[in-house]
Amino acid sequence: MIVELRDGRRLDSGAMQASGDPAxxxxxxxxxxxxxxxxxxxxxxxxxxxxxxxxxxxAEPNVSESMLCERVLNAPPLEL
Numbered sequence: 125m126i127v128e129l130r131d132g133r134r135l136d137s138g139a140m141q142a143s144g145d146p147a148x149x150x151x152x153x154x155x156x157x158x159x160x161x162x163x164x165x166x167x168x169x170x171x172x173x174x175x176x177x178x179x180x181x182x183a184e185p186n187v188s189e190s191m192l193c194e195r196v197l198n199a200p201p202l203e204l
Contacts, residue, residue: 166202175199
C-alpha cells in the first residue's frame, strides 16, 4: 500500500501477504482458530462448535455430507 501525503512524501508499506496465502500457509491450529472466530462472530460460538464437529465427522467412514448441508441451511440468524 502506498500513501501519498499532502507534502508530497510517499509512504510505502511494502508487499503484504495475508496469512493463509500459499507463501504463508496457516498452521492447523491457526486455521481452526480463524474458523471459530469468524463463524462464532456471525453465528454464535455454539453454532461454530457444532459446525466444526460436523465437518470433522466427515472424515469418519459412512458419514454423509447431508448433515453438513442441513446444518448450514438451517444456520441461526446472523448476529449483528
